[in-house]
Amino acid sequence: MITKQTKPDSVQTKESTNTLSQRLKPYWLFLAVILLNLLLGLFQPSLALSSLKTSRDYLWEMLTFIPPIFILMGLLDVWVPRELVEKHVGPGSGWRGIALAIFVGTAAAGPLYAAFPLAATLWRKGAKVANVMIFLNTWAAIKIPMITVELKYFGPPFALLRLALTLPAVILIGFLIEHYVPHSREMT
Amino acid sequence: MFNVILFILALLALSLSYVQSPGKTQKALKIAWTSFIRILPMMLGIIGLIGLVLTLLAPATIQAVFNNAQWWSTALAAVLGSLTIMPAFIAFPLAASFLREGAGVMPIAAFVTTLTMVGIVTAPMEISFFGRRLTLWRNILSFFAAIIIAYIMGRVLA
Numbered sequence: 001m002i003t004k005q006t007k008p009d010s011v012q013t014k015e016s017t018n019t020l021s022q023r024l025k026p027y028w029l030f031l032a033v034i035l036l037n038l039l040l041g042l043f044q045p046s047l048a049l050s051s052l053k054t055s056r057d058y059l060w061e062m063l064t065f066i067p068p069i070f071i072l073m074g075l076l077d078v079w080v081p082r083e084l085v086e087k088h089v090g091p092g093s094g095w096r097g098i099a100l101a102i103f104v105g106t107a108a109a110g111p112l113y114a115a116f117p118l119a120a121t122l123w124r125k126g127a128k129v130a131n132v133m134i135f136l137n138t139w140a141a142i143k144i145p146m147i148t149v150e151l152k153y154f155g156p157p158f159a160l161l162r163l164a165l166t167l168p169a170v171i172l173i174g175f176l177i178e179h180y181v182p183h184s185r186e187m188t
Numbered sequence: 189m190f191n192v193i194l195f196i197l198a199l200l201a202l203s204l205s206y207v208q209s210p211g212k213t214q215k216a217l218k219i220a221w222t223s224f225i226r227i228l229p230m231m232l233g234i235i236g237l238i239g240l241v242l243t244l245l246a247p248a249t250i251q252a253v254f255n256n257a258q259w260w261s262t263a264l265a266a267v268l269g270s271l272t273i274m275p276a277f278i279a280f281p282l283a284a285s286f287l288r289e290g291a292g293v294m295p296i297a298a299f300v301t302t303l304t305m306v307g308i309v310t311a312p313m314e315i316s317f318f319g320r321r322l323t324l325w326r327n328i329l330s331f332f333a334a335i336i337i338a339y340i341m342g343r344v345l346a
Contacts (some may be wrong), residue, residue: 029233055239068198
């Protein structure tokens with residue numbers, strides 16, 4: 001009885017400290033930056049001021065283009081049907097499968113690790129390893145929201161040249177893995 | 189200008205989606221909102237970091253780290269990109285600001301490419317889905333692809 005009563009208590013306190021640190025954890029960089037700015041302000045007030053001014057400019061800059069990008073991400077996520085994709089990238093899908101893997105990869109939203117479960121599902125359901133890897137690397141390197149950001153900050157020569165070089169590299173990596181790296185679906 | 193086009197595009201897509209299915213549109217907006225909230229703390233931190241870095245690092249210092257046509261700075265930048273986990277729309281302005289401050293195209297291209305394609309921090313997760321061998325080779329091949337891409341870009345855009 002006694003152990004039963006103390007156990008939930010200890011679990012509860014553990015959970016509450018966990019949620020507190022979990023809630024603060026994403027802000028570690030922000031808190032560190034504030035601390036550094038305060039320290040800088042003590043010794044070099046003018047430098048701290050120019051640092052805050054630069055940050056303010058970037059904050060404004062980001063707030064004006066991040067909302068539409070996130071809306072586009074959400075829409076793409078909702079409207080691109082995943083079951084359809086899983087059916088069309090299997091062995092024998094050829095260039096159509098590659099094109100599809102690239103298309104869905106570029107239309108994706110979210111970080112690369114969000115792609116792992118979906119790509120693994122595609123693989124388990126019969127997608128070619130080459131297509132799975134092409135899909136992953138497309139998601140990683142050349143998704144459309146990312147290209148728009150790159151175009152904005154680096155300009156067309158940098159962004160488009162990088163795109164033109166990355167696209168064949170992604171396809172080549174897919175085929176190199178398919179042909180030279182031993183793999184089996186049973187691994188997952 | 190870019191922002192205006194993006195806003196119009198997003199609004200257009202949103203209204204089209206709403207006409208087709210209000211429910212799906214609501215779901216899309218929810219995804220957009222939760223992604224935004226999830227990324228906000230890190231975004232604020234990076235924005236603060238951009239201010240600090242640009243204030244404290246003189247252009248000469250940045251140029252020394254991301255120096256043009258130096259193989260070791262390209263390699264260093266590629267390793268840095270592999271280790272860093274950061275959304276593109278946060279990392280790209282930072283890298284672009286380095287470029288404006290006088291960094292070389294080669295190391296910046298290497299950094300940006302490994303940042304997106306190579307993930308050492310997320311490798312344990314990747315291994316759990318694809319096994320050690322596929323994860324290792326995808327990351328190794330992507331790393332060297334990034335170096336080659338950076339080399340060509342450095343040569344073409346210099």
